[in-house]
Amino acid sequence: MRRRLFWAIVGVASVTGLLVLVGSVFASQRAAVDATYRELKKSSDEAVHIIQDAVERAERRPSAAPELFRLVERDLGPLLARIRRTAGGSEIAFGILTLEGEFRSGDPLFDRITPERDTLGDDRSQFTRSTTNELVVVTPTQIPFPGGEVTVLVALAREAPLVRLADQGLGLLLVVVGVGLLAGFAARIQANKVAARLEPLAIASRELADGDMSARVPSLGDPELDEVAAAFNEMASDLENTRVREREFILGVGHDLRTPLTTIAGYAEALESGDVASEDLGRIGAVLGVQSRQLGRLIEDLSTLARLEQPEFSLRTEQVDVGAHISEIVEGFRFHADEVGVNLDLDTQVGVVIETDPDRLGQIAQNLVENALRFTPETGTVSVSVDRDESAVVLTVSDTGSGIPPEDLPRLFDRHFVGERRQVRSEGSGLGLSIVKGLVERLGGDVVVKSTVGKGTTIRVTLSS
Helix, strand or coil: HHHHHHHHHHHHHHHHHHHHHHHHHHHHHHHHHHHHHCCCCCCHHHHHHHHHHHHHHHCCCHHHHHHHHHHHHCCHHHHHHHHHHCCCCCCCEEEEEECCCEECCCCHHHHHHCCCCHHHHHCCEEEEECCCCCCEEEEEEEECCCCCEEEEEEEEEEEEEEECCHHHHHHHHHHHHHHHHHHHHHHHHHHHHHHHCCCHHHHHHHHCCCCCCCCCCCCCCCCCHHHHHHHHHHHHHHHHHHHHHHHHHHHHHHHHHHHHHHHHHHHHHHHHHCCCCHHHHHHHHHHHHHHHHHHHHHHHHHHHHHHCCCCCCCCEEEEHHHHHHHHHHHHCCCCHHHHCCCCEEEECCCEEEECCHHHHHHHHHHHHHHHHCCCCCCCEEEEEEEECCCCCCEEEEEEEECCCHHHHHHHHHCCCCCCCCCCCCCCCCHHHHHHHHHHHHHHHCEEEEEEECCEEEEEEEEEEE
């Protein structure tokens, strides 16, 4: 990063220097053109004075008026060399606007320009370029003539100056080298400063990569860099919390696996050693069946959670009577509810039909009822209802169990979260609510939980019809 920052600063400074140099060349070019125009204007004014002096001398001679036109139009040739010297070697030409408005000139320079009669008529000089890109100044002077005034135009032309980059080669090279050295020096200092400020971030990143979840970045002394540090610290905190939740999750799953495995292993050893009476075989078989089903349910729940995160997880939707379907699922828990002494109330509307996946809807209902039974004490009640709410179908499962502390509610559906709710009976995998959340979202619905400690919990699932 330090090298990239260094060369980035050097490159920007060098490009800036080149742009400044090119701009300076164009400015110099413009200044040279303006200076040339000023010189041409000064020379044209001097040429006008020469013409005026010649006319005044001619007017002092007797009968000067008839000769004035011939003097201006044809007899200024002897003065041409003097005027050209006055104009600094520029090309010079004369033209006349007669009393009739006719323009006369025998010089080809006027063929390469277009005099602006409105401007010249106001005794103002015209600054223009010829068709061969020469700089031209046309200056008018009024000469008295019988019956009016004749306008004499003096045009001076000079090749436009050209400031070329090649002519500035040495200066350009020195400036580029100087800018490059200064930029390199400044870039090196700035890169070292930035690198020094980012060093705590690099150290914290390496510590986090090595497994130190407590690694954090202090203030870096710069508002922009502090935003990066804050984002890093937030990420590190999330990783640390995730690591803790994963550890709790693994411990919880390990406990759920260990309990039935220990039971199965104990009875297997007893059967293998022959220490089991024949009358106990039926009871042992029933226990082994329950524990096997518990293991199977845990494995199935873990598999479901893993599939929910995959993009290829698919739904098979069809028209489903939600009330009738949920009733079948809930009735399957009737025997177990009676066995543990929990009242199971069912209130569903038959004929509420929506497009959904019946298998996934059944999983949602099964997990919610099973979870409610786990936390409802004997003589308690679990209520299940299906209602229509405008354009949606609502499945509600309520229990009169121990309730959920308010601080645990936001994380209730997190698979890594291990709450402090006291289970009345250990059944299921403990992953049911995480599966419910994932399935409801896949079905395009929403799930909300409300709970009061000591009074019970209500979970409401809403599916669009």
